[in-house]
Amino acid sequence: MKKKILLFMLPCLTALTSCEDYLDRDVETALNENMAFSSYENATYVAYSVYGDLPQGLSEIGGSAMMAAATDEAEFTIQTHSVQKFNTGSWLPTDMPDNPLNKYYASIRKVYNFLDHADKINYDDVRDNPSQPGVYETRLEDIRQLKNEVLLLRAFYMFELIKRYGGVPIVKEKLNLDIDYGTLKRNTLEECVNEIIYWCDETAKENQLPVKQPDAELGRLTAGAAKALKSQVLLFAASELWNNPSWAGGYAHPELISLPAGDRKTRWKAAADAAKAVIDMAGEAGYELDTYANLFGTTAYKSKEIIFCRRDAASNSFEKVNLPISYDLVTGGNCPSQNLVDAFQVKEGTEAVDFDWSNPAHAGNPYASRDSRLETFILLNDKWFKERNVEAWAGGRDGAGVRNATPTGYYIKKFIYAYNDLTKDQKSVHTWIYTRLAEIYLNYIEALNEYDPGNTDIKKYYDLIRDRAGMPGLPDDLSQGDVRKLIRQERFVELCFEGKRWFDLRRWMDEETLKQPLRKVDITKKATGGFTYVPGKLEDRAFDKKMYFYPIPQSELNKLPGWEQNPLW
Numbered sequence: 001m002k003k004k005i006l007l008f009m010l011p012c013l014t015a016l017t018s019c020e021d022y023l024d025r026d027v028e029t030a031l032n033e034n035m036a037f038s039s040y041e042n043a044t045y046v047a048y049s050v051y052g053d054l055p056q057g058l059s060e061i062g063g064s065a066m067m068a069a070a071t072d073e074a075e076f077t078i079q080t081h082s083v084q085k086f087n088t089g090s091w092l093p094t095d096m097p098d099n100p101l102n103k104y105y106a107s108i109r110k111v112y113n114f115l116d117h118a119d120k121i122n123y124d125d126v127r128d129n130p131s132q133p134g135v136y137e138t139r140l141e142d143i144r145q146l147k148n149e150v151l152l153l154r155a156f157y158m159f160e161l162i163k164r165y166g167g168v169p170i171v172k173e174k175l176n177l178d179i180d181y182g183t184l185k186r187n188t189l190e191e192c193v194n195e196i197i198y199w200c201d202e203t204a205k206e207n208q209l210p211v212k213q214p215d216a217e218l219g220r221l222t223a224g225a226a227k228a229l230k231s232q233v234l235l236f237a238a239s240e241l242w243n244n245p246s247w248a249g250g251y252a253h254p255e256l257i258s259l260p261a262g263d264r265k266t267r268w269k270a271a272a273d274a275a276k277a278v279i280d281m282a283g284e285a286g287y288e289l290d291t292y293a294n295l296f297g298t299t300a301y302k303s304k305e306i307i308f309c310r311r312d313a314a315s316n317s318f319e320k321v322n323l324p325i326s327y328d329l330v331t332g333g334n335c336p337s338q339n340l341v342d343a344f345q346v347k348e349g350t351e352a353v354d355f356d357w358s359n360p361a362h363a364g365n366p367y368a369s370r371d372s373r374l375e376t377f378i379l380l381n382d383k384w385f386k387e388r389n390v391e392a393w394a395g396g397r398d399g400a401g402v403r404n405a406t407p408t409g410y411y412i413k414k415f416i417y418a419y420n421d422l423t424k425d426q427k428s429v430h431t432w433i434y435t436r437l438a439e440i441y442l443n444y445i446e447a448l449n450e451y452d453p454g455n456t457d458i459k460k461y462y463d464l465i466r467d468r469a470g471m472p473g474l475p476d477d478l479s480q481g482d483v484r485k486l487i488r489q490e491r492f493v494e495l496c497f498e499g500k501r502w503f504d505l506r507r508w509m510d511e512e513t514l515k516q517p518l519r520k521v522d523i524t525k526k527a528t529g530g531f532t533y534v535p536g537k538l539e540d541r542a543f544d545k546k547m548y549f550y551p552i553p554q555s556e557l558n559k560l561p562g563w564e565q566n567p568l569w
Contacts, residue, residue, distance in 0.1 A: 037117040039125075040139045047114050047146040050153050051219070053107040054310045055160065057432040057499045058415060061097050064321045064333060070097070071501040072339040073492075074412070075518055075538060077325075077332035077404050087518070089542025093551040093569055100164070101553060104157040105171065111150040112174040118143050145210070148203045149221045152229070155199040156434075159233055162192045163503055164550040166566060167256040170195050186563055188255040193237055200230035211285050218301055218311075224278060224285045225308040228435040231274040231443050238267035238447060239507035247509070247545045248567035256564060257549060268451035275444035278307070278437075279461075287437045289468055292376050296415050300431035307435040314427040316420050322412050324379065324390055325405045326397035329422040332404030334412050334497070336378045338519035338535050341410060343492045344374040345471065352472045357535055366521075366533050373469045377496055379411035381523050381531065386418050393523040393531060400522070407538055409521035414497050438465050438494055446487050453480040462487065465494055506548050514543040544568070 037043045060067050061083040069076040070086035082097040091097055121143065126135040161168045167189040187195075203209050204226035213220045236242055237259060245254035259267075282288065290305040301311040321333035345352040346362060347369050355370070357363050367380055379385055381392035381399075392409050394400040399409075417428040441461040448455050463473030474486065491504060505514050520538040523531055546568030557563055 037120055038122055040121055040123060040143070043114070043118065043121045043143070044146065046110065046117075047150055050107055050110045050114070050150050051310075053103060053110075053157070054153075054434075055100070055432075055499075056310070056312070058318050058430060059321070060499070064317075064331075066334045066497060067098075067499045067502050068497045069334050071505065072337055072513060072516060072518060072541070073496055073501050074334045074336050074340070075408050075520075076334055077407060087539070087541050089544060089547070093554040093557070093565070096550065096553060098164075098550075099553055100160060101168075101556060104161050107157050108154050108171055109174055111154045112172075114150050115147060116174060118147055148208045151199050152203045152209070152221050152226050155196045155203075155226075156229055158192060158196050159229065162189060162196075163236065165552060166549050167192050183562075184560060186256055189242060189257060190255065190259050193233060193259070196233050197230055200226045200233070204230070211281065219309070221308065222285065224281055224287065225435065227274065227278045227281065228307045228440060231271065231278055231440060232435070234267070234271040234274045235443050235447060236503075236507050238264065238271045238450065240509040241507045241548055243267070244509065247548065249545075251567035253564050257567065265451040268447045272444055272447035272451065275440050275447060278440045279444060282437065289437060289464065292373070292468075295433075295436070296431075298417055298428045298430075300433070301429070303436075305437045306431070306433055307437065307440070309434060309436075310432045312430055312432075314429050316422055316425065316427045318430055319416060319420055320422060322416060323418075323422075324385065324392075324398040324411050325402055326391070327386075327422065332406075335406040335408045336410040336412055336496075337408050337538070338410075338521050339516065340492065340496055341374065341378060341521075342519075342535075343489055344371040345489075346370055347471060350472055351475075352466075363533070371469055371471050371493065373493055375413075377412075377414040379413045379416075381409060385413075393525045395525065396523075407520060408518075409523050409533075412497060433498060439498075439500070441465055442487065442491050442494065446484075446491075449480060449483050449487060453483065458483060462490065465490060509548070511543065511545075514547075515541065517541060 035042065036046055058066060061070065062081055065076045065081055065083035066074065068074040069081075069083045075087075076083050085091040085095065085097050123136055123139060126132050126139065129135070158168070158170075167186045169184050170187045170191060203221075204223045209221055209223045209226060211223050213222055242257075242259050243262075243264060245251065245258040248254060248257060251257065278287075285307075286304050287307065288304045290303045294300065294303050295305055300306065301309055320329055321331055323330045325332055342355050342357075344355065346355050352371075355362055355366070357366075367374065374380070375383065379390050379392075381396075382389050390411065391397040392399045392406060392411070396402075398411070399405055400407075415430060417430070420426040420428055441464060445458045445461050448458050459474040466473050474483070478486070488504070488508070491500065495501070504510075517537045517540050519535055522534045522536060524534075525531055546566070549566045551566050551569035552563060557565060
């Protein structure tokens with residue numbers, strides 16, 4: 001019987017596949033390995049455990065905070081939470097809120113453990129078994145495909161590492177007892193990019209990964225996921241951060257944090273071409289823009305817009321953290337900022353204009369005629385939610401004066417399932433999206449605008465995203481810079497809370513935004529009815545140039561004295 005295991009991500013397997021420090025010595029025994037690969041079923045569990053290490057973006061930092069709370073998208077209510085170290089600039093190589101280095105190298109080790117043993121699986125129970133015709137051949141094909149899947153996962157984990165750390169060691173084998181770990185060196189950023197792109201291309205080839213998975217295997221990787229990862233990597237490779245080491249203050253090894261000098265337009269074209277390759281396969285793969293209700297609801301994993309995602313077992317932990325504070329058992333969590341809310345435009349007839357607090361009409365009724373995504377993604381004051389209106393005003397059940405209430409005036413709505421009764425421990429399925437079609441559109445038009453401004457595809461794909469939200473499309477006769485601003489604003493709005501903003505601001509080297517204070521709105525209920533809204537500063541946000549990359553954890557430098565720390569740390 002076909003397993004539907006990927007619908008619910010597996011935890012790390014014990015013993016053989018545990019998430020140990022990748023620098024720890026190999027303590028696996030031959031008995032463990034023989035048992036793990038003694039049957040097809042056991043071997044596939046080893047491969048699927050590599051999926052189990054995919055990041056859980058709904059609670060990525062400290063088990064409850066989203067990466068959004070370390071950006072201008074949101075604030076985490078509890079000020080003692082580790083995510084706040086990002087915002088105050090108090091994180092150090094010895095104290096990092098997010099440190100996936102060992103986790104992803106442990107995942108890569110699992111990949112090679114599977115590849116080392118996949119051809120030694122015992123098929124005696126089905127080989128030449130007349131009672132199970134075709135099963136042997138089916139299992140051989142499944143293992144062949146799983147080899148490609150784990151190699152693509154290796155590429156994905158490498159990308160997660162280089163986004164954070166720059167060049168890292170390219171490990172192409174399971175590190176065993178006789179390896180001298182002191183000889184491991186960081187590869188250049190260029191070598192890492194080339195390695196990832198190579199495996200994206202290899203696994204996207206015909207007959208390597210399927211264009212689409214059958215419904216029973218949703219969650220397993222596809223050729224589209226390989227091409228989408230390539231699009232993401234090449235977008236970074238064309239962007240400012242990986243092409244400009246000047247910020248690093250004469251760092252002795254710029255090759256670890258930037259690519260060699262080259263034709264930027266060529267790099268932007270490569271990024272555009274990679275995104276267009278995904279768009280061009282949409283018909284065959286079945287990709288199409290979906291409703292937001294489908295995309296962020298309990299059956300999101302079925303959405304035709306999603307190219308690669310993680311679906312977890314039913315839970316209510318996200319709601320316990322992020323629902324309005326007045327609901328029973330809610331602790332307080334990721335609260336959207338005024339910075340983000342202000343990015344949602346106002347629709348005025350056939351035009352869209354930026355929201356402006358200095359405009360009396362806007363300030364007097366700040367949520368009127370706004371981009372529909374504002375109410376889709378964010379819970380606003382006095383808007384209906386569950387069985388009542390949200391009371392985010394000072395003195396309201398969800399507002400200032402209540403312990404752990406929103407400090408910004410807003411609560412998150414994206415990914416929330418509103419209908420669970422937490423007091424009865426009711427649960428629902430949540431899907432974390434790594435890549436979806438709208439992001440690919442945005443990748444495409446960003447790259448296209450940099451090397452071929454004015455290309456008609458820019459408006460075409462920008463407008464497709466805007467049309468879904470009921471918003472006017474791209475105006476005519478804009479400069480390249482104006483189009484760049486609108487594309488970046490669209491990424492901010494469309495992809496909010498999806499783990500993109502931290503890396504977007506850095507790859508753009510948008511230091512001005514990175515240093516902006518986080519903003520809130522103070523809400524007062526008027527005795528005569530209605531509310532007054534007054535925007536203001538919630539907190540300053542720290543940013544130094546060294547924060548373009550994570551530091552290499554001090555624990556790793558202690559083991560590997562030949563490694564170079566990242567610049568300015």
